[in-house]
Amino acid sequence: xxxxxxxxxxxxxxxxxYLFGILLWVLPGCLSSVPSESKDTRVRTGAEVLLYExxxxxxxxxxxxxxxxxxxxxEMHLADTLMRLGVNLQKIFAPEHxxxxxxxxxxxxRDGVDTQTGLPxxxxxxxxxxxxxADLEGIDIVLFDIQDVGARFYTYLSTMVYCMDACAQxxxxxxxxxxxxxxxxxxxxxxxxxxxTSFVGLHTVPVVHGMTLGEYARMVNEEGxxxxxxxxxxxxxxxxxxxxxxxxxxxxxxxxxxxxxxPSVTSALYYPILCWxxxxxxxxxxxxxxxxTVAGAPWHVAFKRRVLTDEQEGTSVFRVFNLxxxxxxxxxxxxxxxxxxxxxxxxxxxxxxxLENPASGDSLWLAGLQLLQSFYLEYxxxxxxxxxxxxxxHRLSGDVVLSQQIxxxxxxxxxxxxxxxxxxxxxxxxxxxxxxxxx
Numbered sequence: 001x002x003x004x005x006x007x008x009x010x011x012x013x014x015x016x017x018y019l020f021g022i023l024l025w026v027l028p029g030c031l032s033s034v035p036s037e038s039k040d041t042r043v044r045t046g047a048e049v050l051l052y053e054x055x056x057x058x059x060x061x062x063x064x065x066x067x068x069x070x071x072x073x074x075e076m077h078l079a080d081t082l083m084r085l086g087v088n089l090q091k092i093f094a095p096e097h098x099x100x101x102x103x104x105x106x107x108x109x110r111d112g113v114d115t116q117t118g119l120p121x122x123x124x125x126x127x128x129x130x131x132x133x134a135d136l137e138g139i140d141i142v143l144f145d146i147q148d149v150g151a152r153f154y155t156y157l158s159t160m161v162y163c164m165d166a167c168a169q170x171x172x173x174x175x176x177x178x179x180x181x182x183x184x185x186x187x188x189x190x191x192x193x194x195x196x197t198s199f200v201g202l203h204t205v206p207v208v209h210g211m212t213l214g215e216y217a218r219m220v221n222e223e224g225x226x227x228x229x230x231x232x233x234x235x236x237x238x239x240x241x242x243x244x245x246x247x248x249x250x251x252x253x254x255x256x257x258x259x260x261x262x263p264s265v266t267s268a269l270y271y272p273i274l275c276w277x278x279x280x281x282x283x284x285x286x287x288x289x290x291x292x293t294v295a296g297a298p299w300h301v302a303f304k305r306r307v308l309t310d311e312q313e314g315t316s317v318f319r320v321f322n323l324x325x326x327x328x329x330x331x332x333x334x335x336x337x338x339x340x341x342x343x344x345x346x347x348x349x350x351x352x353x354x355l356e357n358p359a360s361g362d363s364l365w366l367a368g369l370q371l372l373q374s375f376y377l378e379y380x381x382x383x384x385x386x387x388x389x390x391x392x393x394h395r396l397s398g399d400v401v402l403s404q405q406i407x408x409x410x411x412x413x414x415x416x417x418x419x420x421x422x423x424x425x426x427x428x429x430x431x432x433x434x435x436x437x438x439x
Contacts, residue, residue, distance in 0.1 A: 042252020046177035046214065046237035047071060047078050047145050051085070054237065058087050064131075064139040066093040066124070066163050068156075069100050070147035070256045071177075078145055078177075079117055089119060090139055095146060095159040096125040097259050125155070129199065130162035133170055141173045147258045148213045149268045150183030152192060153200035153275060153396050156258070160213055161202055161220055168232035176236045178214030178435075182248040182268045186210055186361030187430070189272060191422040192398035201398050206423050207272050208361065211430060214238060219433040238435050245439045247357070260338040261291035268292075270354050273368030279393025282375050283349050287332030287342030294330055296351020299382045300375065303327055303350040317355065321366040321412070324355040351375075362416065369412035376406050 044052075051073060063082070065071075071078040082089050092099050098109045099121050109123040122135050136142070144163060146156045160176070167174040189207025197203075203225055209216065214236035220226060221234045248255065248265045257263045262271060271292045274284045285294040296303065306327040310316035316326045329350050332342040352371060358364040379388045389403040397403070405415050 041241075043180055043242045043246075044240040045073070045179050045253070046239055047073050047179075049240060050143075050175075050177055050237050051081065055085065055087070058082075058141070060088075061140040062088050062090050062138055064091045064093060064136065064142045065089060066095070066142060066144040066146065066159065067099065068095055068097060068146055068258075070179075070258050071145040072254075072256055079114075079119070083117060089117075091135070092117075092119050092121045093124050093131055093135075093142075093163065094121050096155045098123075098125075124159050124162065129159070130166040132166075136166065136170050136172055139172065141175065142167050143175050143177060144213075145177040145179070146213070147179050147256060148181060149258060149262065149271060150181040150208060150210065151272045151275065152189075152203075152205055152207050152209060152398065154258075154271075155199060157213065157216065158199050158202055160217060161226070164217060164220065164232045164234065165226045165230060168226055168230040171233065173233040173235065174217075176214045176217050176234070178212050178236055178239045180239055180242050180246065180248070180251045180253065181210070181212050181244075182265055183208050183272065184210055184212060184244050185247060187423055187427060188361040188365050188419075189423075190398050190402055190419050191426060193400075196395055196398050196400075198395050200395055205426055206419070207398065209426075209430065210244065211434070212239065212242075212436070215430075215433050215435050218435070219429065222433065223429065236435065243437045243439060244434070245437075261286055263289075263291065264293070266293055266354060266357055269357050269364070273364060273371075276393055276396035277372075277375075279390045279396050280375070280388055281343075281379060283330075283332055283343045283351075285330065285332070287335055287339040287345060288330050290330065290353060291338075294328060294351060294353045295371065295375070296328065296330060296349035297375065297379070298344055298347045298349055300350045300378045301382055302374075302378055303352070304329075307350055320370050321363050323358055323363055323367045325352040325367075325371075326355055327351075328353045365416055366412045369406075369415050373406055373409075373412070 065079055067078060073081050079089060079092060092114060094109055096109065099114055109125040111123050112121050114121050122131060124130060142163065144160055148154060148156050164174055187206055187208055187210040191206050192201045192204050194204060217234055218236060221231050242251065255265050262268050274292050274295055277284050277295055282295055282297050285291040288294065307329050310327050317324050329348050331348050332339065332345050334340055334342065334345060376388050393403060394400050
């Protein structure tokens with residue numbers, strides 16, 4: 001019996017030594033574009049922390065990975081890195097836009113096999129939003145690594161929550177490999193009313209919740225927001241060196257577009273105030289090279305006049321609540337993988353373009369509300385129609401109050417003030433689950 005235990009111990013020691021040897025040989029190549037920790041001043045993502053500090057915890061585990069193209073570690077995808085390091089990666093679960101991020105918004109994602117890794121890919125966007133018990137059979141642990149943008153209606157957040165619930169139902173560990181939030185430096189926007197709950201808004205939180213997905217996952221788990229008050233076996237692998245006051249450029253990380261129509265950090269920053277235009281007859285630039293940094297429509301005569309005047313006088317910049325915008329004309333076109341038959345395809349739209357990143361959340365929302373009023377009033381005047389706000393707008397804004405406030409001609413600062421009580425209440429809950437310093 002003693003000899004058997006001694007042999008078992010030696011085998012375990014040899015396995016650990018073998019794994020350590022693999023790490024020494026393979027990891028430097030996988031992370032060749034990642035500076036060493038001693039010299040690196042940028043933040044380190046949860047994926048990097050996993051690889052540097054916790055990889056041994058995956059030894060002997062059959063792993064499922066909820067991910068897309070944003071799960072980069074240096075120049076390699078996390079899935080490729082894990083496989084090269086000998087991790088038993090069994091399956092990929094793909095959110096909206098697919099595993100490789102090449103599908104446009106709303107396009108159905110189908111099950112299949114990833115040609116680069118040979119791994120089966122299970123779609124979590126379309127009719128099926130969470131892994132089934134059969135999908136999780138034979139998997140010991142589920143990892144989640146996706147770059148979010150910090151807006152309530154961005155569907156990666158919803159996919160994470162559905163996966164948490166799926167793991168809770170079959171008692172599988174669920175690890176969130178955390179990443180910085182480009183909109184994590186403030187909280188803003190109307191809080192969702194329960195009547196507007198949908199896949200683009202699961203919880204009573206503001207449009208901009210100011211949390212990383214790891215922090216948000218902790219809140220969902222501990223506040224009992226999973227169905228039937230379930231809890232999953234959650235672990236968050238934190239980002240190192242991150243503070244909520246950081247803007248994206250402070251993180252030192254490369255911007256990998258998390259979806260085809262958020263090509264830049266600027267588009268991610270304006271996304272919270274422009275996305276809800278998708279519930280109105282206003283184009284947000286899908287089908288152009290400036291999605292979510294422009295907004296316009298063919299019927300906006302006032303902006304058309306301004307564009308023509310600006311061309312003659314050579315001036316086009318104007319400020320809205322201290323944010324600079326430029327009057328522009330743009331023509332949406334079908335772009336494969338980005339926009340198929342976009343709104344106002346081949347028609348000239350007149351509107352605005354954001355010129356710089358906002359310095360404060362309040363200025364962003366005030367400017368957004370002012371522009372929303374401008375588009376509504378022009379639409380009403382030019383078309384005589386009353387259907388500017390469509391049902392999807394209420395899903396995105398999270399309530400029916402905002403559209404009523406615009407219809408009533410409420411001032412932007414009055415609308416902003418009406419959100420403060422509910423955002424303060426949310427802030428109390430949020431604070432309990434923050435993992436990183438505010439400043």
